[in-house]
Amino acid sequence: MTNALEQPRIICIHPSDNVAIVVTSGGLRAGTRLPDGLELVVDVPQGHKVALSDIAQGKNIIRYGEVIGTAVSDIARGEHVNESNVQLPTPPALDNLPMASRPSPALEPLEGYTFEGYRNVDGSVGTKNVLGITTSVQCVAGTLEHVVERIKKELLPRFPNVDDVVGLNHSYGCGVAIGAPAAIIPIRTLTNLARNPNFGCEIMVLGLGCEKLQPSTLVEDQPVKLFNHSDEAETSASTVSLQDESFSGFSEMIDGIMRVAERHLQRLDQRQRETCPVSDLVVGMQCGGSDAFSGVTANPAVGHATDLLVRAGASVMFSEVTEVRDAIHLLTPRAVSPEVAQMLIDQMAWYDDYLTLGHADRSANPSPGNKKGGLSNVVEKALGSVIKSGNSPIVDVIGPGERLRTRGLTFAATPASDFICGTLQAAAGMNLQVFTTGRGTPYNLAMTPVIKVSSNTTLSQRWHDLIDLDAGRIATGEATIEETGRALFDLILEVASGRTTVAAEKLGLYNDLVLFNPAPVT
Amino acid sequence: MTNALEQPRIICIHPSDNVAIVVTSGGLRAGTRLPDGLELVVDVPQGHKVALSDIAQGKNIIRYGEVIGTAVSDIARGEHVNESNVQLPTPPALDNLPMASRPSPALEPLEGYTFEGYRNVDGSVGTKNVLGITTSVQCVAGTLEHVVERIKKELLPRFPNVDDVVGLNHSYGCGVAIGAPAAIIPIRTLTNLARNPNFGCEIMVLGLGCEKLQPSTLVEDQPVKLFNHSDEAETSASTVSLQDESFSGFSEMIDGIMRVAERHLQRLDQRQRETCPVSDLVVGMQCGGSDAFSGVTANPAVGHATDLLVRAGASVMFSEVTEVRDAIHLLTPRAVSPEVAQMLIDQMAWYDDYLTLGHADRSANPSPGNKKGGLSNVVEKALGSVIKSGNSPIVDVIGPGERLRTRGLTFAATPASDFICGTLQAAAGMNLQVFTTGRGTPYNLAMTPVIKVSSNTTLSQRWHDLIDLDAGRIATGEATIEETGRALFDLILEVASGRTTVAAEKLGLYNDLVLFNPAPVT
Ligand SMILES: [Ca+2]
Ligand SMILES: [Ca+2]
Ligand SMILES: [Ca+2]
Ligand SMILES: [Ca+2]
Ligand SMILES: [Ca+2]
Structure with a gap:
C-alpha cells in the first residue's frame, strides 16, 4: 500500500472532467510522465488538481462532471489548477436556481437482488430484530439503563430470535419550550424513532408521569405504514410510568417493566427472516x-x-x-x-x-x-x-x-x-x-x-x-x-x-x- | 400519615404572613375551628390560602414573608384568599428594581461543624474520590462506555480508596458552531466539569483527534484553584486520542487508555478523607x-x-x-x-x-x-x-x-x-x-x-x-x-x-x- 502511493498516479472521477487529482504521496514533480502520457509542467502537491487538457481563458473547469469555475487565464495541459487560476462560479443564491432542469439519467432497473429481513405489520422491513424501549424524558435514563441490563441478562437468553434490547435515552421531554414552533423537530424525531423498522412495531415507552412530553405523544397513532405495503396495521406499544401509584419502591418498578418487556420479547421471538426485495x-x-x-x-x-x-x-x-x-x-x-x-x-x-x-x-x-x-x-x-x-x-x-x-x-x-x-x-x-x-x-x-x-x-x-x-x-x-x-x-x-x-x-x-x-x- | 392529613390543619411559612395554607386532604369546610382558634368562614380547598387576620382593602397580602399582592376588597379573618381578591403586584420589569436595598439579616455564624472530605491540590474538597474521564466529542462515547466498564472490573478492585470511575459523555465537540458567541457556554461547562472537586484534579480526557473542540481546551490551565486555598497547584491531566497513530486496532486503544487510567488510580488511591470545615x-x-x-x-x-x-x-x-x-x-x-x-x-x-x-x-x-x-x-x-x-x-x-x-x-x-x-x-x-x-x-x-x-x-x-x-x-x-x-x-x-x-x-x-x-x- 505504501509502495502503491509512491507510484506516480492521478485520479479522475468523471469522464467529462478536465482536471484530475494527484494521489501520489508527497505530490508529483514537474516533468513526471504518467502512464497515460500526461506530462506535468509544474510541481503539483498531493490532493491537488492537474489539467488534463488545455483550458482556454474563460472556459469551464470540470470536476465530478460539474463546473467548479472558469479559467482565469489560459491553462495548459499538465499545469497546476488551484484557487489562483480558477474563477469562482456565481455563489449559489437561493432565488434564481435551475429547477428540475436536468433530464433524468437513464438508470436501468437492477433486478434479482434480495436480502433476508424481518417484515413488519406496517409493511416496513427490519434488518435486525430488536426490542426498543423509548423514553419520554431524561428523568428515567438511569432506570432504563438498569432495566435494559437486567432484560439482557435475565430475559433475552430465553428468546434466541431477538437480536438485542436497545434503550432510547435522550435529553428531551421536560424543561423544554414544548410549545415553541421549532419543538416540532425533536418531538417528531422521537415519535418516528419509535417506528424504526428494526423495532418491529413492538416498541415500549418508559415514562415518568409528570413530564411535559407525554408518552402517548410518542406512540398514539403507531404504527403508521411505511409506504402502505400492508392493509392491516395493529398497535402493540406499551407504556410504563415510574410514578404509577401501583409501584411501591424501585424493585416493583423494575418488575413492572420486566413483565411488559417479556410480552414484547415473546412476540418478537416468533418472527423469522424472510426473503425481501432490495426495494425494502x-x-x-x-x-x-x-x-x-x-x-x-x-x-x-x-x-x-x-x-x-x-x-x-x-x-x-x-x-x-x-x-x-x-x-x-x-x-x-x-x-x-x-x-x-x-x-x-x-x-x-x-x-x-x-x-x-x-x-x-x-x-x-x-x-x-x-x-x-x-x-x-x-x-x-x-x-x-x-x-x-x-x-x-x-x-x-x-x-x-x-x-x-x-x-x-x-x-x-x-x-x-x-x-x-x-x-x-x-x-x-x-x-x-x-x-x-x-x-x-x-x-x-x-x-x-x-x-x-x-x-x-x-x-x-x-x-x-x-x-x-x-x-x-x-x-x-x-x-x-x-x-x-x-x-x-x-x-x-x-x-x-x-x-x-x-x-x-x-x-x-x-x-x-x-x-x-x-x-x-x- | 393518611390520618394526619385528615386532621384540620393549616400551615404558615413566615411569622409575618397574614395567610396560611390548608393542608388537610379534601380541604376545610366553613365553620371548621383550628387548634389555634381560627375559624373558617367559607370552604377552603387543600393547598389554598386562608386569611389569618382581617386584611383591609388595599393592604398587603403577605406570604413567605413577602408581598404577593394587595387586597381587592376587605378580607375577613377566616376567608378564602385567591386570585379573585388578590391584586397582582406590579410585574417585575427589569429596569426599575430595588438594588441591594435590604439590610443584611443578622445571620449568626454557625461554628464547630465539619465533615470528612478529600482535600485537593487546588484547595477544593471532594465528597467522593472519583476517577473522571471526560471527552472532547460524542464520537468516543461508545469506546468510553466500553473502557469504563473494563476499568471498573479489572482495575478498580485493586484501588480500594477510589470510589468510582465516571465517564463524562456529552453531545458536544464537533458538528457545532464552535465560533458562535453562545458556544462559550457549553465549552466552559465542559472545561469546568473536568475541574469538579470530586475528580481530585486527576481528570483524564478521551478525544478522537480531528474534532473541533480540542482536548487541550478542556484541561490546558487545569487545575485552577477554587477559592485560592493552596499555594501549590499541579496539573496531572492526561489525554488519549483514538486517532493516535501508535494505536493499531481497538484493543491497543483500550490498552492505552487503561495504562493511563491505572496511573491516575494509583495517585487517587493514596488519598484519605480528612476533617474539613463545612465552609469547604x-x-x-x-x-x-x-x-x-x-x-x-x-x-x-x-x-x-x-x-x-x-x-x-x-x-x-x-x-x-x-x-x-x-x-x-x-x-x-x-x-x-x-x-x-x-x-x-x-x-x-x-x-x-x-x-x-x-x-x-x-x-x-x-x-x-x-x-x-x-x-x-x-x-x-x-x-x-x-x-x-x-x-x-x-x-x-x-x-x-x-x-x-x-x-x-x-x-x-x-x-x-x-x-x-x-x-x-x-x-x-x-x-x-x-x-x-x-x-x-x-x-x-x-x-x-x-x-x-x-x-x-x-x-x-x-x-x-x-x-x-x-x-x-x-x-x-x-x-x-x-x-x-x-x-x-x-x-x-x-x-x-x-x-x-x-x-x-x-x-x-x-x-x-x-x-x-x-x-x-x-
Ligand atoms: Ca429543576
Ligand atoms: Ca423546578
Ligand atoms: Ca449513556
Ligand atoms: Ca456527518
Ligand atoms: Ca460530513
Whole structure:
C-alpha cells in the first residue's frame, strides 16, 4: 500500500472532467510522465488538481462532471489548477436556481437482488430484530439503563430470535419550550424513532408521569405504514410510568417493566427472516472525519452504491445541510419536479436563518487547510460530499425528524453532526447506514447497522477491527470506483441479512442518540 | 400519615404572613375551628390560602414573608384568599428594581461543624474520590462506555480508596458552531466539569483527534484553584486520542487508555478523607417534579438548610432562571451590592431574549392547574421555588457553566431543566446537590451525591428506596421547617463524609450530563 502511493498516479472521477487529482504521496514533480502520457509542467502537491487538457481563458473547469469555475487565464495541459487560476462560479443564491432542469439519467432497473429481513405489520422491513424501549424524558435514563441490563441478562437468553434490547435515552421531554414552533423537530424525531423498522412495531415507552412530553405523544397513532405495503396495521406499544401509584419502591418498578418487556420479547421471538426485495432497504448515507481522499475514493464509491440501490428500487437518503449548501445549484436541477427543487431550497433557507439567528458563520469558504489540501473553492468542497448521492434523480425532500415518504433518492435535511444526522436518518425509517471516514471514528448506532467505509488504506489497515470496507484501494489503482461501489452494495445485502456483523457491533460500540432541538430549553 | 392529613390543619411559612395554607386532604369546610382558634368562614380547598387576620382593602397580602399582592376588597379573618381578591403586584420589569436595598439579616455564624472530605491540590474538597474521564466529542462515547466498564472490573478492585470511575459523555465537540458567541457556554461547562472537586484534579480526557473542540481546551490551565486555598497547584491531566497513530486496532486503544487510567488510580488511591470545615462544602439546590406541597414543606426546609450552610461558611447555589424570573424584584434587594443586583438582572434579561428568539412563551402566568392548586399569581408561584435560597444575602451571580467565585449564597444562572441545572451546578464546582420533588423522580448524578427530599409523606413512603428525606412531615405537623432543615443539614454532613450513601446511588441510578448549548449545531 505504501509502495502503491509512491507510484506516480492521478485520479479522475468523471469522464467529462478536465482536471484530475494527484494521489501520489508527497505530490508529483514537474516533468513526471504518467502512464497515460500526461506530462506535468509544474510541481503539483498531493490532493491537488492537474489539467488534463488545455483550458482556454474563460472556459469551464470540470470536476465530478460539474463546473467548479472558469479559467482565469489560459491553462495548459499538465499545469497546476488551484484557487489562483480558477474563477469562482456565481455563489449559489437561493432565488434564481435551475429547477428540475436536468433530464433524468437513464438508470436501468437492477433486478434479482434480495436480502433476508424481518417484515413488519406496517409493511416496513427490519434488518435486525430488536426490542426498543423509548423514553419520554431524561428523568428515567438511569432506570432504563438498569432495566435494559437486567432484560439482557435475565430475559433475552430465553428468546434466541431477538437480536438485542436497545434503550432510547435522550435529553428531551421536560424543561423544554414544548410549545415553541421549532419543538416540532425533536418531538417528531422521537415519535418516528419509535417506528424504526428494526423495532418491529413492538416498541415500549418508559415514562415518568409528570413530564411535559407525554408518552402517548410518542406512540398514539403507531404504527403508521411505511409506504402502505400492508392493509392491516395493529398497535402493540406499551407504556410504563415510574410514578404509577401501583409501584411501591424501585424493585416493583423494575418488575413492572420486566413483565411488559417479556410480552414484547415473546412476540418478537416468533418472527423469522424472510426473503425481501432490495426495494425494502432504507439506507442512509453519511460522512464524518473526512480527509483529502474522501471526495475521490469513499464518497464516489458510495455514490455508485446509491445509484445501484436506487436502480434496485430501494430508498436512499443523503443529508448534512451545511455540506450540501454550497452545491445546491447542482442539486436543484436533479430534482424530479420544480416542487421538489423548491423543497430543497426551503431547507437551505431555513438553515441559513437558523445559523444567522445564532450569529454563526457558515464558514462557506474553504479554510487555508482545505486549500492546502487541494480544494480550490466552496463548490469543489461541497461536491466531494454530495457525490455520495450518486447520479440519481432527487425524488423527495424531508425535514429534520420527518419520516420518509417514497422510494428512490431523498434529501433528508439534517445537520452534518454525525450523531444528529444518524438519529434523524433513523427517525426517517433507515434500516442500515453507510458512513465514510478518512481520519477514522468508532461511530456506530445501536438500532441499525452502520457500515464504515475508509477513504484510505492506511486507516483501514491501522483500524483493522473498526473499518468494514476499504475504499483507499481506489486511490492506489487496485480497485475502481465501480468495483468498490459494487462491493459496498453486496456488503449492504450481507449486513441487512444478518449474515455479516459490522465491525463496531462486534465490539459492542454504540453512540448516543442526539436530538436536533433548535427550540429553547426552559 | 393518611390520618394526619385528615386532621384540620393549616400551615404558615413566615411569622409575618397574614395567610396560611390548608393542608388537610379534601380541604376545610366553613365553620371548621383550628387548634389555634381560627375559624373558617367559607370552604377552603387543600393547598389554598386562608386569611389569618382581617386584611383591609388595599393592604398587603403577605406570604413567605413577602408581598404577593394587595387586597381587592376587605378580607375577613377566616376567608378564602385567591386570585379573585388578590391584586397582582406590579410585574417585575427589569429596569426599575430595588438594588441591594435590604439590610443584611443578622445571620449568626454557625461554628464547630465539619465533615470528612478529600482535600485537593487546588484547595477544593471532594465528597467522593472519583476517577473522571471526560471527552472532547460524542464520537468516543461508545469506546468510553466500553473502557469504563473494563476499568471498573479489572482495575478498580485493586484501588480500594477510589470510589468510582465516571465517564463524562456529552453531545458536544464537533458538528457545532464552535465560533458562535453562545458556544462559550457549553465549552466552559465542559472545561469546568473536568475541574469538579470530586475528580481530585486527576481528570483524564478521551478525544478522537480531528474534532473541533480540542482536548487541550478542556484541561490546558487545569487545575485552577477554587477559592485560592493552596499555594501549590499541579496539573496531572492526561489525554488519549483514538486517532493516535501508535494505536493499531481497538484493543491497543483500550490498552492505552487503561495504562493511563491505572496511573491516575494509583495517585487517587493514596488519598484519605480528612476533617474539613463545612465552609469547604459547595452545595447546589434544585427542585423538579414539584407539587402543591413543595413550596410549604420541602423547599422551605431546604431554605433553612441553606441559611445554616451559609452561616457555617459554605458555598450554596440556587438556580433555575425561569422559576425565579417572576420573583426577581424580591431577589435584587437581597444582593450584597448594586453590582451583584445588576448581574441578577443581566441574567434574567439574557434569558428573556433567548426565549423570545425561540418564539417561546415564558408562560409567566400560573396555569389553570396552578390556580386550582392554590397559587394566586406568578409571584406566589416563583416564591415557592426561590424559598430554597433561604434568607441569606446573595453575594454573587455566575453565568451558565461558570465556576463559583466566592463562598456564601450565589445565584448560578441555569435553565430549570433538572439535568441541565445539575450539569451546570456540577461545572460550577458543586460537591453535593439537594433536590426536592413532590411527584417523584429517580434523578441522580454520577459525579456528586444528590440528596432527594420529598415534599409529601405519601411519596417518601411509596418510594421508600428512592427518597432520602421526608419533608412531608411538615405538612402533617409531625416536624417543623426548622427541624427538617436541620435534619437536612445533618444529612448533608453525613453524605459528604461518605458515611451515608444516597438512595439512588445504592441502586446505581445516574442521569446523563446534558449541556446547555444555545448556539447552533452544524
Ligand atoms: Ca460530513
Ligand atoms: Ca456527518
Ligand atoms: Ca423546578
Ligand atoms: Ca429543576
Ligand atoms: Ca449513556
